[in-house]
Amino acid sequence: MSSATPTIEKPPYRVVGTRPIRPDGVDKVTGRAIFGADVRLSGLLHGRVLRSPHAHARIKSIDTRAAEALPGVKAVVTGHDFPDPQNKVAASGEGTVNLRSLAHNCIARDKVLYFGHAVAAVAATTPNIAEEALKLITVEYELLPHVLDVREAMRPDAPLLHDDLRTNEMGQRAETPSNIANHTRHERGDVNQAFAEAAVVVEREFRTSMVHQGYIEPQNGTALWNADGQISVWCSTQAPFDERNQLAEILGMPVSKIKVTPTEIGGGFGGKLSVFLEPLAAMLSKKAGHRPVKMAMNRAEVLAATAPTSGSYIRVKIGADKNGCIVAAQAWMVYEAGAFPGSPVDAGAGVIFAPYRIPNVLIDAYDVVVNKPRAGAYRAPGATNAAFASESVIDELAEKLGIDPLEFRILNGAKEGDRRADGPVYKRIGFIETAQAAKAHPHYSAPLAPSRLDPEGKNPAIKRGRGVAAGFWFNWGGKSSAWASLNPDGTVSLIEGSPDIGGSRASIAMQLAESLGVRAEDVKPAVVDTDSVGYNDATGGSRVTFGTGWVAWRLGEKLKQQLKARAALLWEVTPDQVKAEAGVFSCNGRSITLKELAGKLDETGGPIVASDTFESDEYGPGFGVHIVDLEVDTETGKVQILRYTAAQDVGTAIHPAYVEGQLQGGVAQGIGWALNEEFVYDAQGHLLNASFLDYRIPTALDLPMIDTVLVEVPNPGHPYGVRGVGETPIVPPAGAVANAIYHAIGARMTALPMSPARILEAQGKA
Amino acid sequence: MQPFAYAAPTSIVETVSLLTQHSGQARLLAGGTDLLVQLKENRRQAALVIDIKRIPELNALSYSPEAGLRIGAAVSCHRICAEPAIRQAYPGLIDAVSLIGGAQIQSRASLGGNLGNASPAADSIPALIVHHAVCEVEGPAGRRDIPAEAFCVGPGRNALQAGELLVAIRAPSPPPRFGAAYLRFIPRNEMDIAVAGAGASVILNEAGDTIVSARVALGAVAPTPLLVEAAGAALAGQPPTAEVIEQAARIAQSVAQPITDMRGTASQRRHLAWVLSRRALEQAVARAQATR
Incomplete structure (x- = not known):
């Protein structure tokens, strides 16, 4: 199922690289884990949200009197119950968020900006009463013209979402309002001259649709605004500390008054980095006489009104000389920000040419607001759109030059010391090794995988093809804090603040176990509330196994130093004379195990704890190269994925099974994005497919076993060589699938999703 | 979701009486796979939900080569599929x-x-049509039969009159050299509602070289499932060749009146009406030939 290709010799680790059972596994498979829906407090009220049926409208009035009069209703809030925060930018995952925008996104003030925008919320003694009360709220709207398409939104005569939005034009603030929030440019060399001299130039335009992370657990939050002004919030979040900060601004309360407890999380993928329901639940709690209020979205609300990621329009032009060396690359990228500025277009601009060494580059990136939900992060935010465009053009260039597509990528691949298109110079990276591993994989030399739609090979309408694509993600370091205490039986309680969305309890505990010299099972990790551990940035940007893992490594070292001192005390030597090796402390022929020493804490000076914090920019980027075999029923346009192999530079795989799982999960989501997922709006801006029936993520029946190749190029910036692994694998699939479809049917697909209808259109059939 | 009253009558007479008393306000519950979801999502309203699973006749399933097939209205899909004789006789x-x-x-x-849900995209209805099925309904005025192709009258609307309920679905025993098939198109391999569907059935002559009669029915390409009589007429008396099948499939395509929605485009559906009719006919012919 997976093969590891160690390219650099690793030290002989005892714990790192093994596959222990996850510490949270039993609770999750037995249903004991506490998710947001399991939070029950005495006197609990249930909140529901009234949402805009319009894409763009001015709120003329809201009459909540009839709702308030319904027996069982305890509070109703609208935007006017909230303070109006300043335009202030704060951290949100690996990106940032404008807190005023966020406040207005949680509940509309004067205008609704998208279908599903929250307008009012009700707390009642039962969910049904809350639901019924929503029907008694009268909102008078003045409909405004709306705009859904980014390029239409860029026109000077487009309906404006925000009267006060001025384009940040490469640092200069424009004078007139616009839907273009930001324009960034990256420029190096002279692309025009290089294109003029190139032997081959390919230019194409691409469109992608807004897509959703599709996590299983809907957004939820329970809040108690106590009479003493203390606010407790339980919620499903990747970012409890960011959310504490967001809540403070939106509610006008100091952070010290707010405690956020992250419950177990049923998926996030970047969609749970900011608050949605939590401020509403808190304000309802305050208005309802300080009773706790629980809120949870249904699937339609999740799809219509959370933080899906941007649809986009991208034009890519790449030129190469006759030897196959890329001489210039240009991209013009426009991303939907949704209702408020902040699309991941700048990340897309960093990703689009990242795997390649290119002397002349020009990238223009535009962040444009449209009447859709505020775009958020989704697993390598902005990257899949970008790589779909660039990797399609790279494939076409390789074909025109008659060079094997992986050979072409290796020939032009970026290495240590090369400068990325958007500026930074690479340290040690593993792109070339990854592309070589993909090329050497048996998949690449094997015949096309056998057909599933037509196993007997009788139907000439079934065509098969193979495609490859590369992808890049920055990864992130961020800030982490954690502490640990040694128990008298020699185990360690590890207290951390990074919500575990991808097996990080295990991978963090393993790093402490490695450095201290105990078994992985001897470390008991717990994810705690914001009052019980130091600050942690979000679980996002593939940073936690790197950053919080680094802290865990240090905690192990610190505990070990203190244990050496205790042993030294017993033996009347100095601590530096004590050696520690694999959980055994020794000096001059005497030795004592860690467990024995832990049993003597009381006689050697009392408890041992350690705490540490971390901030680093030494995170290493990750590269992936994917190979896919698929078949197309040319008469129906249906695509069936037949075989898939994902190779990735993963640094050091702390827990290889979870690394493989991350690769497989990213590929699964990437294939969904490639083939069927899209937000479908009608002409009035209503979301038509707000259900998992019609928002089509792949099922288990739609995917083959996804083979993984872990290429281990350790990150020199981490004690165990960790690189983030979770995001890179969603970057290549759309491009790989597009290239495979081309090789099957001879048509270049330039829009996502590559749905059956689009594949029929591309063949001129419908 | 609005609160509603619940009743679980044990006879058809009692059910008809409840339906009459609560005219337009009552909904019938069998498996609830459509109704409960619709009620929860406020897509349908009901003051009274009538559970019909305790009515013996609605739970009866019988088949014999002499009497044909009779499926009580509340019989689960699983029970139908679990009967080898039914699987053999009613492949579509x-x-x-x-x-x-x-x-x-x-x-x-x-x-x-x-x-009863009368979705234009219901998978079972084109198949029932090509098997010549009849819906047996009972109401204040007694029992009557409605052919499957006339049961749906619009999206979500069926031919039942006030106080009437569907009691059973009957299909005649297939003659020798009969074959039928139903195909639908969905983008994934599960979890989807048909973008388009087509059912087909044929009866071949003894030599197997001529189609005696045939039926083609379409789903999800019009406000109701469609029986394409012209396609059947074009097949009757013809040899089961690729050209003849192609011509019938083109006729089926020509009667499709699809719309564009979040599940597919009109032109995609028109195209699929042809592809699926052709493939369903090919499969029906192959199955008919296999019975010889």
């Missing part, structure tokens, strides 16, 4: 019924419910 129906949901839905969802 089995194609369709086995597509309705996964194992859990199969054991709750009923064929009667699929008809």
